Amino acid sequence: MDLGRCRPGVRASDRTRARSKAGHSLRRRLREQHGLEDRPRGSEEELTGPRTLEQIEETPEAAPVSRQALLAAGILLALLTLTTRFWSLGDRPFHHDESIHAHQSYTLMKDGNWRYDPAYHGPFLYYANALVYRVLGASNATARLLPAIFGLFLIAAAIPLARWIGPGAAAAYAALVLISPHLTYFSRFIREDVYSLVFTLGTILAFQTFLETDRARWLTLAAVSFALAGVTKENAYMTGVLFVAYGAWALVERVALAKGRKGALVQAVRSTASWVRARILPLATAALVFLAIWALMYTAFGKYPKDWLAIPKAIKYWMGQHSIARIPGPWYYYVPQLLYYETAIVFAACFSFRRTRHGSPFQRFVLFWAVGSLLLYAWAREKVPWLTVHALLPITILAAVGVASLWRDRREKRPRMALAVFFVLALVNASGMLLACFRYGAHDLEREPKHAEILAYVQTTRDLTRALEQVEIARGKVAPGEPVVTVAGEASWPLTWYFRDTPTKWVTRIDDATTPILVSDWDPQGGLEKQLAAQYTAKRVPIRAWWFAEKYKPDPNGPARPTLTDLLRWWLFHEIWSPIGSQDSTFFVRKDLASSGPLTPLNVPLQNTSARDYAGGSAAVVPAxxxxxxxxxxxxxxxxxxxxxxxxxxxxxxxxxxxxxxxxxxxxxxxxxxxxxxxxxxxxxxxxxxxxxxxxxxxxxxxxxxxxxxxxxxxxxxxxxxxxxxxxxxxxxxxxxxxxxxxxxxxxxxxxxxxxxxxxxxxxxxxxxxxxxxxxxxxxxxxxxxxxxxxxxxxxxxxxxxxxxxxxxxxxxxxxxxxxxxxxxxxxxxxxxxxxxxxxxxxxxxxxxxxxxxxxxxxxxxxxxxxxxxxxxxxxxxxxxxxxxxxxxxxxxxxxx
CATH class of the missing domain: 2.120.10.30 (TolB, C-terminal domain)
Known part of the structure; x- marks a missing residue:
């Protein structure tokens, strides 16, 4: 008897009287399979909760999706994935941090020099990107190529995930990752976080497979994946804490639910120890593989053997950053990030909560992972947008389970209404993804002065990259090997990346004008501008722009709080309600740059007008x-x-x-x-x-x-x-x-x-x-x-x-x-x-x-x-x-x- 195909018109009372002993057995198996509860008729049930068996039996089965429709959906998903991850990959101006990561990888590729510094995280990004440069050359696009590929891996994880959340939820997961503004943006961004997500998820899936199959290769794969997470970014330490916490929780739960609680703890510990002893060889092998990867990469393949452990150095540095709150924010910093950008995912995740809580061990772990990540990152005092993804990934898996549940019950009124709301929210979030990834808002002050992204935090402007067009012109007008540009001040990042192959004078202050282009911090007094007025054209260029939408950081000149209309228009169109801030430089371009032929040598002595550098001499020593x-x-x-x-x-x-x-x-x-x-x-x-x-x-x-x-x-x-x-x-x-x-x-x-x-x-x-x-x-x-x-x-x-x-x-x-x-x-x-x-x-x-x-x-x-x-x-x-x-x-x- 297939309960999923019962005729809609048959009453529950008739079926109950006709049910045989075999039917009761099937009923029990169905409950065990789906984590269902057999409740009396008429009890109020939340949509998000597990349904009673009678409700399952009375729900008409939704029409199956055809093979052709599935194939078309798969092809569309693949095309959209490739487009959103690779289209115009090198077009967006390089963020300050991106330029550091890209340039250090470039230096590693050229000189072979790298040593672990916890401020710049683990070695994986640098070695992996150096390899990409070696094969494909260094460019804006190739710098972001590997993050984009890992963005594909994140979507492809739907295939192994289907084993534990079902094919419908796996398909929903892939679609949600596809349209997620955070997960898409940081798959097109050279930071470690997308690597960390893939390696963390790989660790979980491989270890779960090992628990089910008892095959050592899966344990080894989990060790490899977690080692790679550890050599990518220090977030792995926090993830490890969550893994241990869940293991302890599972042990406590096992003891608490034991029928004979007396001695249950001892028995649980003994059985765990017995399980470990029986698998000591694969566990030891996995540990050795983990340590080998860890030590090889942190020592730069043996070049710095004292760096092999890395953990004390990392903890000391990052706990120091935690104590000073270098980039502060309130504990709830990530809540607005999720609600503004990932509304559909948060909405759908709510519908999976009770079902997941009573579901399979894997789904319960994902719930623990999501809640634990939110709490850990709320505690961590460095608040930056890219850390949002570490809590977002498990929430997305929960949301996929919720969407699949609603889709399965779409013949019912309330699930159908919830699905309608979800699809509207998903449409808005997909639009937000396109706006964030392909229209750069506050980062183009000249052409898009009324739009901004809090997802981007502080971002290099398009105004800067447009100013760099003059550098390419100047390169053709100076002798090979001669400096083309002189740079002083805050613009050194990201210009270090952009000028990696351009002969450049890097100075702390500009004492003379000898190159076709000069870049310095903007001076409201115009000191250099006045001295160079005869030979150079000066233009003030914002190099970095920011906009803070948070209510806890209001605009001094604007309203006390954004109105509901302000919030709605930002959510829909990303229109801002307060001014954009920026850090500016001045670009000085020789007036004769547009002339035909090479430039004549020029040397204009300058009087230092910078308020930043002392005129000379060190401070006097006066004993206290x-x-x-x-x-x-x-x-x-x-x-x-x-x-x-x-x-x-x-x-x-x-x-x-x-x-x-x-x-x-x-x-x-x-x-x-x-x-x-x-x-x-x-x-x-x-x-x-x-x-x-x-x-x-x-x-x-x-x-x-x-x-x-x-x-x-x-x-x-x-x-x-x-x-x-x-x-x-x-x-x-x-x-x-x-x-x-x-x-x-x-x-x-x-x-x-x-x-x-x-x-x-x-x-x-x-x-x-x-x-x-x-x-x-x-x-x-x-x-x-x-x-x-x-x-x-x-x-x-x-x-x-x-x-x-x-x-x-x-x-x-x-x-x-x-x-x-x-x-x-x-x-x-x-x-x-x-x-x-x-x-x-x-x-x-x-x-x-x-x-x-x-x-x-x-x-x-x-x-x-x-x-x-x-x-x-x-x-x-x-x-x-x-x-x-x-x-x-x-x-x-x-x-x-």
Whole structure:
């Protein structure tokens, strides 16, 4: 008897009376096969839950799909897969990270040099891409060829997956991967993540096959695949944690469900040990194969034998990155990514949840994998779009199971409605995939200024690649081997990749113009542009562009929150509602480049106008009058101290950032008290960076990663918080009290916010950019005797001066501040001079009010990352070093002599 072919009109009661003993047996087998529950009629059942047998019997079977239709669908899927993975593969401008990976692979191919650096992940990408270059040559397309091929493998995984999720779900999986914006985009992107996905999935499928067949070759294949995942990217460590966690969960579940629980744990452990002993040879073989691959690749095939393990180096580096939240975001960062781009997949996955929870062990593992990945990557503090794919892959498998379930039940009303919604969402997401992969939005500021992708994060612009067309013209007008272009500044990546075969002068600053084309950081003062006006045409070119749509990072000039219409139009058409930010360079092109014939030699001496490089000489060594502090969390110990403040008595207040507190010291450096503890509730601080103290002893704190301003009473007790309930803070780095106002450097939102003495928000000023009153990473704040506010505008390498209401007065360039993460703080001395730290060069500078550098010094001994600075009423300047975890005092008379 085939229950799937029962006539629709037969009532359940009639069939029940006629059912034979054989029918009962078949009923049990059907339940076991599908994980079904035999429930009483009339019970409410969620669509996503397992159906009762009566519901199975009453559901008319959907018409089977013809062989011709299946063949046509397969051919269409193959054509679409090839098109979406390979069409115009080299067309999109190379992302900053892509250029690093592509160029290091190119260097490996040419010179054979590579050594493991955890910042750039494992060796597989570099050796694999070097092989591609060796065979096919190096180009934009060949650099991305292997990721595209692995994108094919990811879709082809539907074939082995069918064994555990069924052919219908496998077909749905292939289609979902095909239209997924994330999985498609990063299959056309030279990063390690698509390799990692394929190797992880290969490990799971091979090991599952081994468990079912007990054939050693599948265990060896699983070891090979997991070793390749490990030599690709450190995500394999997190995946390994999930594998172990699931094994422990399965053991606990087995014990919990045992009928005789007494001794069940012992029995489970014994049976597991027995299973291992019986397979000790294949397990040992797999382990040796794993270690061989791991050691060979991490040692660069024996060249660096000490690098064979790699794990300690990787953990040390990435836990360090985790602790500083280099690219921060909230714990739910990946939720909007999934909801915006993968709506159909998330929707369909919801319909598989209960069915999978009661389904086969493999499907339950996939559910564990999906939830575990979401939790792990929510915990990891580096939030970037490409990490979305690691949770997305298991969610896609769950979604495929959900789609197959709905398709099987499509004759029923609710599944049919759910399918209709799914197909609409899938259409929108497929459109989003095409927009993200084949129209580059914010990355073409000249032609597409109103569209953007949060999937792309910070992306190289088409404006840059268009500017490079002049380089090709110039190559034909200079003698072979002569430099064609001179490059200084932030454009070095991705230009290092683009100029890999172009004779190029790479310099820290441009001292003379000898090449047809010069590239430097854009200077709002136009220093080089004025000097080269007679010989060169200057054009400002955005090299990298970004747009942050997240609600936790609002636009300072736009509405407090995007409207529902804004969100809908972005979801449908990727139209943005706030300005696009960019990092710009200036391209200088010889005016006679368009003339016929070769160019005549040219040498134009230039006066350095860059605010980034010191005129010459190292910092003076001035011994500190006092230095104290050491790493730790005890009283007088520090963990990355940053902002400093002093009160009228000479007491010093220190933002002890990584310890989540403020420490107070008397004028002699003796510990007085600590305020706050790590956390996010009242009385706690999350990596505070800035501190100020009022005349009555009230302590104001830039509670950076709680995105608020905290206040403590003079005795250290909790007073409350200030928030900007109009727009919200994002990573405030500094606070300043001046003439009855509180100023907050709202760094992430590129503005300054002003409050009155009662904590009422009065005004704000600042937008992203490089013009007067615009900021790129504003950090330090200071005020002079008249109430003028000074702002350390890090990314623009300048200090801007405003009146107390935020009206722009003037600006002057500073030396140093080369790194975007310099975190410079500033202070005003008794004569009006400005003290500024420069953590990238390891020195403290003193400027006059016109911006002239008069003194630059450092202490004797180790001095690495000077950050916070304050001038106290006792005639001393105090500086914090966030890397050595120490504080330094100098007498002003000693440093200003």
């Amino acid at each position: 009058a006092r230095a104290f502090g050491e790493p730790g969390s005890g009283n007088g110990q520090f963990n990355e101290p940053r902002g400093l403040a002093s009160d009228s008595r000479g007491n010093l207040y220190v933002a002890d950032t990584k310890n989540g507190r403020i420490q107070m010291f008397d004028p002699n450096g003796q510990f007085v008290r600590a305020m706050g503890s790590p956390g996010s509730v009242d009385g706690q601080l999350k990596e505070p960076c800035g501190v100020a103290v009022d005349a009555d002893g009230t302590v104001i704190v830039a509670d950076t990663w709680n995105h608020r301003v905290a206040r403590f009473k003079a005795d250290g007790s909790w007073l409350g918080v200030l928030v900007d309930d109009v727009r919200g803070f994002f990573g405030p780095r500094a606070v300043l009290l001046s003439h009855g106002f509180l100023y907050v450097a709202d760094t992430g939102n590129k503005r300054v916010v002003r409050f009155d003495k009662d904590g009422k928000r009065v005004s704000d000023w600042g937008t992203p950019g490089s013009g007067p009153g615009q900021f790129v990473e504003p950090v330090g704040l200071a005020a002079d005797a008249t109430g003028n506010v000074y702002v350390a505008d890090t990314g623009n390498h300048r200090i801007q001066v405003f009146d107390f209401e935020g009206k722009f007065l003037r600006e002057f360039p500073v030396f140093g501040w080369k790194d975007f993460y310099t975190e410079p703080y500033i202070a005003i001395g008794p004569t009006g001079s400005i003290f500024a730290t420069d953590s990238t060069e390891g020195r403290v500078n003193e400027y006059d009010t016109a911006g002239t550098l008069h003194h630059s010094w450092r202490p004797d001994g180790v001095f690495k990352r000077p950050t916070g600075v304050t001038v106290d009423p006792l005639g001393r300047v105090a500086v914090s070093d966030r890397e050595t975890h120490r504080l330094y005092y100098w007498n002003l008379a000693d440093v200003l002599r």
